Amino acid sequence: MSEKLRSTPLLDELEKGPWPSFVKEIKKSAETNTMAEGTLGQLERSYMDKISHWKHGGLVGVMGYGGGVIGRYSDLPEEFPEVAAFHTYRVNQPSGWFYTSDVLRTLCDIWERHGSGLTNMHGSTGDIIFLGSTTEALEPCFADLTANGFDLGGSGSDVRTPSCCVGPARCEWACYDTLDACNDITHSYQDELHRPAFPYKYKFKFAGCPNDCVASVARSDMSIIGTWKDDIQVDQAKVQEYAANGVDIEAEICRLCPTKCIKWDGKSLDIDNAECVKCMHCINVMPKALRPGKERGATILIGAKAPIIGGALLSAVFVPFLEMEPPYEDLKELAEAIWDFWGEYGKNRERVGEFIQRVGLGNFLDEIGLEPVPEMVAHPRSNPYIFFEEELEEDE
Amino acid sequence: MSQPTVDEVAEAMYDLVKVTHGKKNLKAMDLTKAMIEKFGEDAVDKKFCKLAIRQLIDSGRCIYSYFGGSFITLPPEEGSGG
Numbered sequence: 001m002s003e004k005l006r007s008t009p010l011l012d013e014l015e016k017g018p019w020p021s022f023v024k025e026i027k028k029s030a031e032t033n034t035m036a037e038g039t040l041g042q043l044e045r046s047y048m049d050k051i052s053h054w055k056h057g058g059l060v061g062v063m064g065y066g067g068g069v070i071g072r073y074s075d076l077p078e079e080f081p082e083v084a085a086f087h088t089y090r091v092n093q094p095s096g097w098f099y100t101s102d103v104l105r106t107l108c109d110i111w112e113r114h115g116s117g118l119t120n121m122h123g124s125t126g127d128i129i130f131l132g133s134t135t136e137a138l139e140p141c142f143a144d145l146t147a148n149g150f151d152l153g154g155s156g157s158d159v160r161t162p163s164c165c166v167g168p169a170r171c172e173w174a175c176y177d178t179l180d181a182c183n184d185i186t187h188s189y190q191d192e193l194h195r196p197a198f199p200y201k202y203k204f205k206f207a208g209c210p211n212d213c214v215a216s217v218a219r220s221d222m223s224i225i226g227t228w229k230d231d232i233q234v235d236q237a238k239v240q241e242y243a244a245n246g247v248d249i250e251a252e253i254c255r256l257c258p259t260k261c262i263k264w265d266g267k268s269l270d271i272d273n274a275e276c277v278k279c280m281h282c283i284n285v286m287p288k289a290l291r292p293g294k295e296r297g298a299t300i301l302i303g304a305k306a307p308i309i310g311g312a313l314l315s316a317v318f319v320p321f322l323e324m325e326p327p328y329e330d331l332k333e334l335a336e337a338i339w340d341f342w343g344e345y346g347k348n349r350e351r352v353g354e355f356i357q358r359v360g361l362g363n364f365l366d367e368i369g370l371e372p373v374p375e376m377v378a379h380p381r382s383n384p385y386i387f388f389e390e391e392l393e394e395d396e
Numbered sequence: 397m398s399q400p401t402v403d404e405v406a407e408a409m410y411d412l413v414k415v416t417h418g419k420k421n422l423k424a425m426d427l428t429k430a431m432i433e434k435f436g437e438d439a440v441d442k443k444f445c446k447l448a449i450r451q452l453i454d455s456g457r458c459i460y461s462y463f464g465g466s467f468i469t470l471p472p473e474e475g476s477g478g
């Protein structure tokens with residue numbers, strides 16, 4: 001495109017300074033893409049009016065799917081016809097976000113052919129985000145994606161695109177194969193992912209250890225967080241090396257352990273593993289000396305949500321320890337039992353965590369067939385109303 | 397009532413979406429519950445209804461729509477620009 005881009009004095013401010021600028025990037029695309037050029041116009045207008053000119057649309061998608069495309073329109077279509085329809089695709093990312101450069105080029109080529117060429121790698125859902133498609137382009141772009149081995153992700157009241165940390169691919173702390181588990185769950189629940197049948201969204205996130213690099217505890221209805229049952233592995237010679245190199249073990253390790261279960265006598269480190277709550281602190285500070293134990297698996301937590309308006313809810317322990325071996329039958333059984341109960345009685349837009357608060361943890365456990373265990377108590381005295389069948393019977 | 401086929405259940409779902417169109421939006425579970433009530437829980441269950449919904453959507457008679465949650469609705473009318 002040889003004619004000059006439209007004038008955008010307010011957006012230009014965002015190109016100043018040494019940091020990357022989305023305006024700079026949109027301008028680059030705008031030289032060859034009219035939708036990107038229209039985006040500049042509408043954005044500049046939004047900065048003038050101090051209001052978004054995008055609006056939601058209800059009725060777009062690809063044949064057979066209830067998720068993966070989010071309808072987006074301009075509320076100034078006469079003024080900015082290039083972006084009158086500007087839908088978003090969520091494209092299911094590979095586990096752990098691993099690509100070859102060839103695959104990245106393929107994705108970008110597809111998107112330049114069909115849409116604005118603007119992407120968000122990646123959205124906070126984990127998906128590859130393609131920004132700005134016309135309604136007509138939806139099906140042909142989808143066909144190109146599937147021909148290259150990609151599929152849409154979730155949106156609406158369905159299983160959302162599962163995501164995981166890089167896990168054993170790059171991280172020695174991974175207590176299970178997050179990449180495989182994420183991939184397995186994604187493939188096992190294609191129907192639940194593409195055909196929304198729940199009261200609201202349901203997110204799986206897989207973290208290999210309690211560092212929880214995908215923030216699953218805050219962002220997923222089902223957090224699968226790696227953990228271990230036996231003792232932290234200690235290399236005493238390496239601990240001494242850390243001490244010799246200036247780590248104040250008493251101050252930086254022992255006193256910062258949340259349960260104060262570590263002792264250091266200047267020569268050897270003694271951990272009372274029964275009291276360890278697997279916070280990862282000591283391991284994070286001395287990665288060469290300490291590592292998670294050998295009996296590894298995951299803790300399953302349920303019920304987080306990060307709402308825009310109400311208070312955030314963190315997920316809480318449901319299954320303290322689960323072995324994470326393919327085909328992950330126990331995990332699937334639990335997920336399906338939850339969907340069955342919440343699916344039938346949950347209100348529209350009620351996340352499973354809110355549902356549990358409404359019906360009560362005791363009733364919920366009863367319905368999905370789990371026994372209450374002490375690990376489910378999130379804080380002392382926060383869940384006082386778990387009743388045990390035997391006690392009830394005695395009262396009657 | 398005798399055992400209905402997936403097609404028959406899908407057809408009954410379609411009829412329900414048609415009569416409630418413009419009055420009430422239905423979710424997949426609403427359709428499922430209505431069918432279990434209509435045909436009886438011995439004849440159809442959640443799994444069977446899932447197949448019927450798949451058939452209803454894949455035939456193009458209904459689509460998924462999003463109004464702050466996912467619903468099963470009639471497709472937009474031709475020319476309405478939806």
Ligand code: HEM
Nearest residue numbers: 373374375376377378379380381382383384385386387388
């Ligand atoms: C040696 C005597 C006593 C011992 C060892 C004792 C011990 C305890 C313990 C362990 C608790 C549970 C605390 C918790 O749930 O976190 C408790 C709670 C309680 N005790 Fe005692 N107690 C004694 C005497 C008394 C007396 C004489 C009274 C009343 C006149 C009393 C009234 C209560 C009440 C009302 C609670 C419930 C407090 C709450 O839930 O916040 N206790 N007691």
Ligand code: HEM
Nearest residue numbers: 357359360361362377379380381382383384385386387391
């Ligand atoms: C009309 C009279 C009373 C009313 C309306 C009343 C009401 C209440 C209420 C609403 C609670 C809070 C319950 C909860 O934590 O969910 C409570 C707790 C308590 N009340 Fe009363 N109360 C009355 C009389 C008394 C008397 C006469 C005593 C002691 C002699 C008493 C001792 C306590 C204690 C110790 C607790 C704490 C229980 C616990 O935390 O487990 N109350 N009361």
Ligand code: SF4
Nearest residue numbers: 165171208209212213
């Ligand atoms: S969550 Fe744990 S295993 Fe996963 S990348 Fe982070 S530190 Fe490594």
Ligand code: SF4
Nearest residue numbers: 257276277279280282
């Ligand atoms: S992991 Fe945390 S709780 Fe466990 S010993 Fe280390 S610092 Fe203490």
